[in-house]
Amino acid sequence: MFFDSDLLMSALRALTPILLAALGGALCERAGVFNIGLEGMMLMGCFTSVATSWFTGSAWLGVLAAALAAAAYSLILAVGAVTLRGDAVVLGIAMNLLAVGLTSFLLRTVFGVQGTFDDPSLAGLPLVGGFTPLAYLAFVAVAVAALMLSRHVWGLRLRGVGEAPDAAATLGVSPAKYKYAAVLISGVLCGLAGAQLALGNVTLFSENMTAGRGWIAVVAVMLGRAAPVGVLLAALLFGLAEAAGFRLQGVGLPQQATDAAPYVVTLVALFLSTARRRRRTANSPSGATT
Amino acid sequence: MLRRSRRTLQLVAATTLMVTAATACNAAAKTDASDSASGGSGKSFTLVTPDAVGQNEFLKLAVTGVKAAAKTHDGTEKVYESTDTASQQQNVQAAVDASPNVIVLVGFEFADLVAQQAKAHPKQQFLMIDACTTKTFTNVTCAVFREHEGVYLAGAEAGLLSKSGKVGAVDVLDTPQFRRYSDPFAAGAKKVAAKTSASTRFVGGQSPFDDSARAKEQANSLLSKGTDQIMAAAAAGNYGVFEAAKAKGAFAYGVDVNQCVSSPGTVVDNVIKKTDVAVEKGVEQVLAGKTGTSVSYGLKEGGISLTGLEAGVDSSKCVIAQHKDVLTKVKALRDQIVSGKLKVDDPAAS
Numbered sequence A: 001m002f003f004d005s006d007l008l009m010s011a012l013r014a015l016t017p018i019l020l021a022a023l024g025g026a027l028c029e030r031a032g033v034f035n036i037g038l039e040g041m042m043l044m045g046c047f048t049s050v051a052t053s054w055f056t057g058s059a060w061l062g063v064l065a066a067a068l069a070a071a072a073y074s075l076i077l078a079v080g081a082v083t084l085r086g087d088a089v090v091l092g093i094a095m096n097l098l099a100v101g102l103t104s105f106l107l108r109t110v111f112g113v114q115g116t117f118d119d120p121s122l123a124g125l126p127l128v129g130g131f132t133p134l135a136y137l138a139f140v141a142v143a144v145a146a147l148m149l150s151r152h153v154w155g156l157r158l159r160g161v162g163e164a165p166d167a168a169a170t171l172g173v174s175p176a177k178y179k180y181a182a183v184l185i186s187g188v189l190c191g192l193a194g195a196q197l198a199l200g201n202v203t204l205f206s207e208n209m210t211a212g213r214g215w216i217a218v219v220a221v222m223l224g225r226a227a228p229v230g231v232l233l234a235a236l237l238f239g240l241a242e243a244a245g246f247r248l249q250g251v252g253l254p255q256q257a258t259d260a261a262p263y264v265v266t267l268v269a270l271f272l273s274t275a276r277r278r279r280r281t282a283n284s285p286s287g288a289t290t
Numbered sequence B: 001m002l003r004r005s006r007r008t009l010q011l012v013a014a015t016t017l018m019v020t021a022a023t024a025c026n027a028a029a030k031t032d033a034s035d036s037a038s039g040g041s042g043k044s045f046t047l048v049t050p051d052a053v054g055q056n057e058f059l060k061l062a063v064t065g066v067k068a069a070a071k072t073h074d075g076t077e078k079v080y081e082s083t084d085t086a087s088q089q090q091n092v093q094a095a096v097d098a099s100p101n102v103i104v105l106v107g108f109e110f111a112d113l114v115a116q117q118a119k120a121h122p123k124q125q126f127l128m129i130d131a132c133t134t135k136t137f138t139n140v141t142c143a144v145f146r147e148h149e150g151v152y153l154a155g156a157e158a159g160l161l162s163k164s165g166k167v168g169a170v171d172v173l174d175t176p177q178f179r180r181y182s183d184p185f186a187a188g189a190k191k192v193a194a195k196t197s198a199s200t201r202f203v204g205g206q207s208p209f210d211d212s213a214r215a216k217e218q219a220n221s222l223l224s225k226g227t228d229q230i231m232a233a234a235a236a237g238n239y240g241v242f243e244a245a246k247a248k249g250a251f252a253y254g255v256d257v258n259q260c261v262s263s264p265g266t267v268v269d270n271v272i273k274k275t276d277v278a279v280e281k282g283v284e285q286v287l288a289g290k291t292g293t294s295v296s297y298g299l300k301e302g303g304i305s306l307t308g309l310e311a312g313v314d315s316s317k318c319v320i321a322q323h324k325d326v327l328t329k330v331k332a333l334r335d336q337i338v339s340g341k342l343k344v345d346d347p348a349a350s
Helices: A007-030 A037-054 A058-084 A088-111 A132-151 A154-162 A165-170 A177-203 A212-224 A228-250 A255-259 A261-285 B002-039 B057-072 B085-098 B108-120 B146-162 B184-192 B211-225 B235-248 B275-287 B324-339
Strands: B045-051 B078-081 B102-106 B127-131 B138-144 B166-171 B198-201 B227-233 B251-256 B267-273 B294-298 B304-306
Touching: A007 A132, A007 A177, A007 A212, A007 A228, A007 B211, A037 A058, A037 A088, A037 A177, A037 A212, A037 B045, A058 A088, A058 A177, A132 A154, A132 A177, A132 A228, A154 A165, A165 A177, A177 A212, A177 B198, A177 B211, A212 A261, A212 B045, A212 B211, A228 A255, A228 B198, A228 B211, A255 A261, A261 B078, B045 B057, B045 B085, B057 B078, B057 B102, B057 B235, B057 B275, B078 B127, B085 B102, B085 B294, B102 B108, B102 B146, B102 B267, B102 B275, B108 B127, B108 B138, B127 B275, B138 B275, B146 B166, B146 B227, B146 B251, B146 B267, B166 B184, B166 B211, B184 B198, B184 B304, B184 B324, B198 B211, B211 B227, B211 B235, B227 B235, B235 B251
Parallel strands: B045 B078, B045 B102, B102 B127, B127 B138, B138 B294, B166 B198, B166 B227, B227 B251, B251 B267
Antiparallel strands: B267 B304
């Protein structure tokens, strides 16, 4: 019984935070802002959701606060990269580092503990059919984002801003406005991802608890070529690889090997997708990629 | 132009003043500390911790141990709490500069620092707890723990309490040192119930020590195979393991300190490291002149124990408090290990 419903459940639980963050990253990518601060924004969401849930007793207020806090935190990237024209990669790395330090510091000052804050009376998100409502919301968000980007005028303009900002500006579309919107939405989504991780997957906060999930999300954005459905498939691949990795330990594979599972999957998927893309490019008469 | 430069001058002056004041404060604090050290007539002890003591039960016990040692010798104790690698280094240096009778250091973080300082200051006595320098020095005494003996007893409890006959462990990493928390658990369970099957999951990943979501999934993968007793040795991930066990009505075992309080009704017992015992005994050993050796503390020396075997088990919120019959059997096993009749295999022994 290697593939069973438990494996699928486990994969979907691993998938949700990554998917939410990656979706935010994809919108930024489409708007022409390379966002690698997903990890830090997610971590801010984790802490805010736990702190708010603890002091108000409501997990939903925690989710709301996480979305707002991460959106506010994402302003660093928006102001820095869009208004001040700074390097988004440098800003993203700085945001990730700052988030680890800031949340550890707040953990000490607000809760007076180090490492982990955990209390049996901390309110977590309710489970509907084994998953939190945020997990379902993630899938709805994929559909909404896909429709917006392909059909709605707002999404089309966003893509225009990302692909040719000067052309968009001549048409009367303000690139800065759309870039700000994309970064702020990615902040909200990362906040939700953090809340899902800290109040859904587990019900606690521990320092650096995102543990690289934001980076996996960045890779999912690249692998899914910043298309919502592509990102969903990439995130699903990671979720399955991780869940399968856990199971492989059960059949006797060493941990060091199962740890590598998500990365091996990434490499294989990258090779396959670039090979396919190159073949398609070679076949098409104009040589243009889509 | 003139005005501006004057203002700048003022600013510089003010800054200089502030810096001087801050330095003065610092110096004052330091003198204070050394005064209190020479205040007592007896011995002086300094404890350096790798992290802030705060709520860290493991380090709190070390503080208790140093205080007890100071009391026995009518001496004084000082505690230097570190917060990061840089402050660890500064604290060790400050401790060496004050030259107390014994400097006590807790944790593997200090191994390299102590090796350097021990060489440079051959007259200074160091006591390392829960770790040791790779090279032996005549002025470095070490106290290490035989965690596997406690884990074996926890495994025995699991074997006796398991209804499905399946026990498991969620461990941090697949290394010999960490296997001390998983292999003996299986051995202990099989000792009391030969048909028990056991398996281990390692958290791994990018940050194995604080990925509680991953630890929870690993626990879930054990639970879905019918495991109903889980040894949780996943550092911060333990909380994830407890959550998973609680959701499925299974049971878990904690480490280092009493973790029953964080999940009452789910955590059966804990393998505890009694740092206070190691500190007190270690200090005696150093003062008696038996330095430069590494002493290991297990069940026999009272350095390792289970919450269930200690006084106050009834108020510990541990599940084991309701299973006196199991405790009786485990106590018998402990006595066998203490007397040397029963030997627990050490996965870290090469």
